[in-house]
Amino acid sequence: xxxxxxxxxxxxxxxxxxxxxxxxxxxxxxxxxxxxxxxxxxxxxxxxxxxxxxxxxxxxxxxxxxxxxxxxxxxxxxxxxxxxxxxxxxxxxxxxxxxxxxxxxxxxxxxxxxxxxxxxxxxxxxxxxxxxxxxxxxxxxxxxxxxxxxxxxxxxxxxxxxxxxxxxxxxxxxxxxxxxxxxxxxxxxxxxxxxxxxxxxxxxxxxxxx
Amino acid sequence: xxxxxxxxxxxxxxxxxxxxxxxxxxxxxxxxxxxxxxxxxxxxxxxxxxxxxxxxxxxxxxxxxxxxxxxxxxxxxxxxxxxxxxxxxxxxxxxxxxxxxxxxxxxxxxxxxxxxxxxxxxxxxxxxxxxxxxxxxxxxxxxxxxxxxxxxxxxxxxxxxxxxxxxxxxxxxxxxxxxxxxxxxxxxxxxxxxxxxxxxxxxxxxxxxx
DNA sequence: GTCTATAAGAAGATAGAC
DNA sequence: GTCTATCTTCTTATAGAC
Numbered sequence: 014x015x016x017x018x019x020x021x022x023x024x025x026x027x028x029x030x031x032x033x034x035x036x037x038x039x040x041x042x043x044x045x046x047x048x049x050x051x052x053x054x055x056x057x058x059x060x061x062x063x064x065x066x067x068x069x070x071x072x073x074x075x076x077x078x079x080x081x082x083x084x085x086x087x088x089x090x091x092x093x094x095x096x097x098x099x100x101x102x103x104x105x106x107x108x109x110x111x112x113x114x115x116x117x118x119x120x121x122x123x124x125x126x127x128x129x130x131x132x133x134x135x136x137x138x139x140x141x142x143x144x145x146x147x148x149x150x151x152x153x154x155x156x157x158x159x160x161x162x163x164x165x166x167x168x169x170x171x172x173x174x175x176x177x178x179x180x181x182x183x184x185x186x187x188x189x190x191x192x193x194x195x196x197x198x199x200x201x202x203x204x205x206x207x208x209x210x211x212x213x214x215x216x217x218x219x220x221x222x223x
Numbered sequence: 224x225x226x227x228x229x230x231x232x233x234x235x236x237x238x239x240x241x242x243x244x245x246x247x248x249x250x251x252x253x254x255x256x257x258x259x260x261x262x263x264x265x266x267x268x269x270x271x272x273x274x275x276x277x278x279x280x281x282x283x284x285x286x287x288x289x290x291x292x293x294x295x296x297x298x299x300x301x302x303x304x305x306x307x308x309x310x311x312x313x314x315x316x317x318x319x320x321x322x323x324x325x326x327x328x329x330x331x332x333x334x335x336x337x338x339x340x341x342x343x344x345x346x347x348x349x350x351x352x353x354x355x356x357x358x359x360x361x362x363x364x365x366x367x368x369x370x371x372x373x374x375x376x377x378x379x380x381x382x383x384x385x386x387x388x389x390x391x392x393x394x395x396x397x398x399x400x401x402x403x404x405x406x407x408x409x410x411x412x413x414x415x416x417x418x419x420x421x422x423x424x425x426x427x428x429x430x431x432x433x
Numbered sequence: 434g435t436c437t438a439t440a441a442g443a444a445g446a447t448a449g450a451c
Numbered sequence: 452g453t454c455t456a457t458c459t460t461c462t463t464a465t466a467g468a469c
Contacts, residue, residue, distance in 0.1 A: 173422060184389045
């Protein structure tokens with residue numbers, strides 16, 4: 014009752030520090046200090062610093078796979094999802110797009126985790142895999158699936174769906190990277206994403222049935 | 224004659240290590256070892272580890288500003304450049320685009336420096352500024368200037384030039400990030416960039432005078 | 434589960450011989 | 452300019468009292 018869950022708090026505070034300073038830039042004492050305990054106490058919960066890092070990676074990967082499974086991001090879009098998107102207009106595309114962007118941008122945990130992966134990707138193979146999977150492969154595969162449905166329905170010009178998916182997603186990725194580096198650019202980035210999606214719709218759906 | 228320039232070699236080897244392990248992940252002894260001297264000898268060339276890092280940042284920023292100045296990346300495109308691009312066809316756009324991408328991707332020094340900035344951006348303000356300037360602001364401003372000329376000349380649809388610039392550049396940025404993380408994706412990324420530019424041309428220049 | 438104390442080693446930097 | 456030797460501090464991790 015007194016303490017929520019020290020083991021979880023350690024992971025949260027560690028991620029908070031890793032997301033800025035990287036694994037090597039954080040001392041076990043720093044994590045312990047953030048939690049409000051001494052470094053030695055921390056070893057009652059985890060084997061060591063590497064164990065903490067690995068647990069963050071493992072837990073978040075689990076959480077992600079659950080979500081991805083529900084959304085059908087893994088591979089082809091499901092029949093159910095296709096039906097769901099069949100009624101989508103340009104306006105809802107803009108709304109859905111910005112909402113997804115907002116989530117990626119403002120969800121505190123998602124942001125920290127993305128930053129940590131960004132820092133660690135070149136020296137840690139697991140981090141590299143998660144980074145490319147979550148921020149590149151999956152969004153593109155998912156968006157491609159949606160656009161394939163759009164094209165079949167004649168809502169969208171008959172172009173390569175994957176290229177269209179990258180045209181839709183990569184500006185969001187770039188703005189995410191920008192805002193992660195300079196949070197003061199968030200308002201203009203958000204406004205820009207709206208312009209982007211609007212122009213995207215014009216280019217890809219002009220003259221099409223909406 | 225015997226040694227090219229120890230002071231420069233130190234910077235090169237340090238960058239090589241920083242680009243993978245980050246500043247905190249590299250010991251002064253590691254750098255010295257890569258150079259082929261002892262750690263203590265290194266202090267005859269630089270004040271310390273931070274000095275080495277700062278010198279890499281400073282030297283590369285200088286080199287970049289020189290290049291940017293010549294290309295007129297800073298702000299508006301020059302009259303001379305506008306004239307240069309006025310004769311550009313879709314084919315040359317594809318070629319110029321892929322060439323620029325190839326340079327960013329395969330230039331050894333550019334790649335290492337980009338990786339180092341990627342790692343250090345969240346805890347180092349100077350790194351953050353250089354990162355956003357070199358890989359976001361400048362390419363977009365530069366590409367916008369070119370597209371403004373295209374639009375004036377009626378070569379391109381009358382859309383927002385900045386959004387078009389991001390549509391052109393952001394897929395390259397995403398593929399750069401991908402290849403920096405997983406170099407094995409280079410061949411497919413290169414092929415994809417060709418598809419991207421082709422589709423971009425169709426969307427933005429279809430029905431226009433070429 | 435948290436603390437103090439402490440071991441054992443790594444890391445940044447300096448002094449001084451050659 | 453490079454070396455060996457050394458200093459000091461930081462860092463991970465363990466032992467054992469409470």
